[in-house]
Amino acid sequence: xxxxxxxxxxxxxxxxxxxxxxxxxxxxxxxxxxxxxxxxxxxxxxxxxxxxxxxxxxxxxxxxxxxxxxxxxxxxxxxxxxxxxxxxxxxxxxxxxxxxxxxxxxxxxxxxxxxxxxxxxxxxxxxxxxxxxxxxxxxxxxxxxxxxxxxxxxxxxxxxxxxxxxxxxxxxxxxxxxxxxxxxxxxxxxxxxxxxxxxxxxxxxxxxxxxxxxxxxxxxxxxxxxxxxxxxxxxxxxxxxxxxxxxxxxxxxxxxxxxxxxxxxxxxxxxxxxxxxxxxxxxxxxxxxxxxxxxxxxxxxxxxxxxxxxxxxxxxxxxxxxxxxxxxxxxxxxxxxxxxxxxxxxxxxxxxxxxxxxxxxxxxxxxxxxxxxxxxxxxxxxxxxxxxxxxxxxxxxxxxxxxxxxxxxxxxxxxxxxxxxxxxxxxxxxxxxxxxxxxxxxxxxxxxxxxxxxxxxxxxxxxxxxxxxxxxxxxxxxxxxxxxxxxxxxxxxxxxxxxxxxxx
Numbered sequence: 473x474x475x476x477x478x479x480x481x482x483x484x485x486x487x488x489x490x491x492x493x494x495x496x497x498x499x500x501x502x503x504x505x506x507x508x509x510x511x512x513x514x515x516x517x518x519x520x521x522x523x524x525x526x527x528x529x530x531x532x533x534x535x536x537x538x539x540x541x542x543x544x545x546x547x548x549x550x551x552x553x554x555x556x557x558x559x560x561x562x563x564x565x566x567x568x569x570x571x572x573x574x575x576x577x578x579x580x581x582x583x584x585x586x587x588x589x590x591x592x593x594x595x596x597x598x599x600x601x602x603x604x605x606x607x608x609x610x611x612x613x614x615x616x617x618x619x620x621x622x623x624x625x626x627x628x629x630x631x632x633x634x635x636x637x638x639x640x641x642x643x644x645x646x647x648x649x650x651x652x653x654x655x656x657x658x659x660x661x662x663x664x665x666x667x668x669x670x671x672x673x674x675x676x677x678x679x680x681x682x683x684x685x686x687x688x689x690x691x692x693x694x695x696x697x698x699x700x701x702x703x704x705x706x707x708x709x710x711x712x713x714x715x716x717x718x719x720x721x722x723x724x725x726x727x728x729x730x731x732x733x734x735x736x737x738x739x740x741x742x743x744x745x746x747x748x749x750x751x752x753x754x755x756x757x758x759x760x761x762x763x764x765x766x767x768x769x770x771x772x773x774x775x776x777x778x779x780x781x782x783x784x785x786x787x788x789x790x791x792x793x794x795x796x797x798x799x800x801x802x803x804x805x806x807x808x809x810x811x812x813x814x815x816x817x818x819x820x821x822x823x824x825x826x827x828x829x830x831x832x833x834x835x836x837x838x839x840x841x842x843x844x845x846x847x848x849x850x851x852x853x854x855x856x857x858x859x860x861x862x863x864x865x866x867x868x869x870x871x872x873x874x875x876x877x878x879x880x881x882x883x884x885x886x887x888x889x890x891x892x893x894x895x896x897x898x899x900x901x902x903x904x905x906x907x908x909x910x911x912x913x914x915x916x917x918x919x920x921x922x923x924x925x926x927x928x929x930x931x932x933x934x935x936x937x938x939x940x941x942x943x944x945x946x947x948x949x950x951x952x953x954x955x956x957x958x959x960x961x962x963x964x965x966x967x968x969x970x971x972x973x974x975x976x
Contacts, residue, residue, distance in 0.1 A: 488658040492625075495653045496668050499596045499623040502650035507593060509621045511568050517618045518567075520646040522560045525611070528642045529553050532607055535634040539606070541773040541809050547728055552607040555891045559612055562893040562910055563619045570619070570914045576922075581947060586925045591918040593621030595671035600662070600685065602677045603629040603775055604731040604831075610639065613674040613697075614652065616913030622672075623651055627665045630657035631776055663688055670694050672917055676733070677701075678829070679854075679902050697906030697916055699733070700899050701829050704858040705850050706736035706886065707872065709843070712862040714745050718752025720862070721835070724886035726757060726813050729772045730833040731779075734858040734880075734887050737830055740846045743839040750798070750815055750837060757800035757813050765801050765810040773809040774832060780809045783832040789824045790816050843868065847875050854902035855879075860886045879903050 525532070533548040574589040597617040601610040610626050617624045628636040636656035643652050659665060666673060666685050669692040675685045676699040689696050706724070708717040717739075724736040741749045765771045774780040791797050801812035813833040819826050825836050840846040850859070859878035863869050869883060879899035880889040890897055890909075898907030908916050926932060934943040 484658065485660050488655070488660070489664050492655055492659060492664060492668070495625060495649055495655070496596065496670075498650040499625065499653065503593070503595050503623050507595075509593070511571050514571075514619055514621055515564055515567055517647070517651070518560055518564050518615065521611070521614070521618070521643075522557065522564070524642045524646055525553060525556055525560070525607075528638065531638055532635070532642075535638045536606065536632070538634045539603075539632040540775050543728075543772045544770050546770060547772055548607075551728065552605050555605075555608045556611040556615075558891060559615050559893045559909065563615050563914070566911065567619050567914075570911055573923075578924075581951070582924075582930075584927045585930055586927075588923050588925075590921045590923060591620070591915065592921050594917055594919055595622060597622045597624050597917055598665060598668065598670040598673045599624060599626045600665065600673065600675040600677065601626060601628050602733075603631045604728065604733070606632045606635045607639070609676045609699075613676075613908060613913075616908045617672075617674075617917050618652075619914050620917040622917055624653070625665075625668075625670075626652070626654045627659065627662065628654060628656040630660075633657050667691065672697070674908065674917075675699065682904070695906075697908060698899070698904040699897070699906075699908075700857065700902065700904040701733040701831070702854055702856040702899070702903040703737040703829055704734060704856040704860065704878070705738060705740055706860040707740045707846055707850070707862065708742070708745070708749065709861070709863040709865065709868060710742050710745075711865050711868070712884070714741075714748045715752045717862040718749050719756045720885050721860070722753045722756040722760070722813065724860075725833060725835045726760060726771070727887075729774055729811065730813070731772070731775060731831055732887070733831075734890055735831075736835070736858075736860055736886050737856070738826075738836040738838055740838050740840050740849065743841055746817065746837055746839050750817065753813070753815055753835065754798070754800050761801060761812075763801055765812045766804040766808050768810065771810050774811050775809075777809070779832065780811065783811060783830075783834065786824050786828065786830065786832075786834060787814055787816075790819075793820055793823050795819060795823060795825070843871070847872065850876050855900045857899045857903035858882065858887070858889070877901070 529549060532553060533545040536548045537543040537545065571591060576587040576589060578585050578587050599610060599613040606629060610628065614624055614626065628639065633656065640654040643654060655665065666688040672695050673685065673689050674697045675682055679700045682698045682700045686696050686698065706721050721736050721739055761768050761771050774783060787797055795816050796818045798815045799812050804810050811833050813835060816825050816834060816836045819836055819838060825834060838849065840849065855877045857879040859876060859881050861869055861872050861881065861883050873881065877900055880897065882889045893910045895910060896907035896912035897909040898904055906916055934941065
C-alpha cells in the first residue's frame with residue numbers, strides 16, 4: 473500500500489517534467505519553422521485571446537473565487553479581466569507601428585550609408601505567474617509576448633488549481649500548445665521550468681524567489697524580466713486633505729484584501745494628523761464594507777490558510793513589541809479568511825510590519841515631522857515598486873520625484889499607473905528589473921537587431937591597412953583633435969608614427 477502511494481506522486485511528477493520538456497521542444501521547433509509572424513497573424517492571435525476572455529469572464533471570476541476561498545467577482549472582473557482587456561486593446565491598436573523598422577542616423581563618418589533597427593521575435597518565452605492576480609499577470613506578459621511574435625509557456629501557481637485548469641481550457645480552444653501552453657500545480661519543482669533554455673523569462677513574485685529565478689536562468693544566460701514588490705510608501709503631505717488621502721489609501725489596502733504588489737504598504741503621515749488619518753481609514757473601511765467583511769460579497773479573502781497565518785503572525789509580532797493594532801471591522805469566525813484591515817501605530821524599528829512586505833490587510837502608519845525626514849525614511853529602505861504622493865504642491869511633488877526612486881508613481885491616488893498600458897510597468901533595484909506593458913513590453917520581448925547597409929560606392933577601403941594614409945590622418949585629426957604632448961607615454965612614438973601619413 474505504501475509503495476503504491478509513494479510511487480504515484482513520483483510518476484505524476486515525472487510525467488509533468490516530461491510534458492514540460494516536450495512542450496518546450498515543440499515550441500522551439502514551431503518557432504524555427506515560422507520565426508517571423510506577420511502583423512496580421514499577431515493581431516489575429518490577440519483578437520482570439522480577447523474573444524476568449526470575453527466569453528469566459530464569468531467562469532474565470534468563479535474559478536478565482538473558488539481558489540481564494542472567496543474572491544469578490546467585481547474585483548476579479550475589474551482588475552484581472554478588465555485590465556487584461558485594456559492591454560489587449562492597446563496592443564491590437566498599436567502593433568503595426570511598433571513593428572515598423574526604426575530608421576537611425578549614421579555617424580558623420582559614414583554619411584550616405586544607412587542604419588535601421590529591426591524588432592525580431594526572441595523565440596520561446598517563459599512566464600511565471602503569482603497567485604494574487606492569476607489571470608492579469610498571466611495574460612499581460614502573454615499579450616506582450618504574442619505581440620512581439622513569440623511562443624509562450626505559462627507556469628501557473630500551485631495554489632490556484634481551478635483557475636489553472638480553466639485557463640488551460642480557454643487558451644487551448646484557440647492556440648495549439650506549440651504556440652501557447654499552460655503548466656500548473658502538477659509541476660512540483662518550479663526550477664524544472666526556469667532551468668529550460670528559454671529565450672526570455674518573465675517572473676512576477678517576491679524578491680526572494682526572483683533571486684532564485686535569476687540564478688537558475690543564468691545557467692542558460694536567459695534574460696529575465698523580474699516584477700517583484702517591496703514596501704510601497706504612501707506619503708500624505710500637509711497641503712492635502714487627510715480625509716481624502718485616507719479614503720484612497722484604504723481602497724488600496726482593502727482591494728483584493730491588500731494582496732497586491734503595488735498596494736500601499738505603509739502610510740507616512742504628518743505627526744499632528746495621525747489621529748485624524750486613522751479615524752478616516754476606519755470610517756472609510758466601514759463605509760466601503762458596511763462594517764463587516766465576513767460574508768461580504770465585495771470583500772476578498774486571504775488566499776489560503778498559510779497566508780492567513782502569516783498575516784496573523786505579523787500582527788502578533790507588532791502587538792508583542794508594543795504596537796497599537798486596531799481592526800476596522802469584526803474578525804471572521806470559524807474557517808473564514810475575510811480578514812478586515814488592521815491599522816498599526818506605535819511602530820518600532822524591529823517589528824516585522826516595519827521590515828517585511830505585508831501583502832495583506834495591514835496598514836502601518838509612520839508619523840513624520842518634515843518632508844526631509846519623510847524622504848530620508850523612504851530612501852533608507854530598498855527601492856519600492858510604487859510610490860504614492862498625496863500633494864497639491866507641484867514643487868513639493870517634483871522634489872519628491874527627484875529625490876526618490878521607485879518603479880512607478882501615482883499622485884493623489886494609488887495603483888492606476890499600472891493599468892494605463894501606454895506606459896511601462898516595472899521595478900527598480902529590489903522591486904525588479906525590466907518593464908512590460910504597451911510598447912515597452914513589445915520591445916522587452918523583441919530583439920532589437922541593428923542593420924548597417926553600406927552604399928555601393930562608399931570608399932570604406934580607405935580605412936583598411938596599411939594605416940597612415942591621408943584620409944585616415946584627416947579623420948582622426950577631425951574627430952579626436954590634438955593630443956596633449958605632455959601626456960605621451962613611453963613607446964607612444966610608434967603609434968604616433970603610424971598616424972602620420974606615409975611619404976610619397
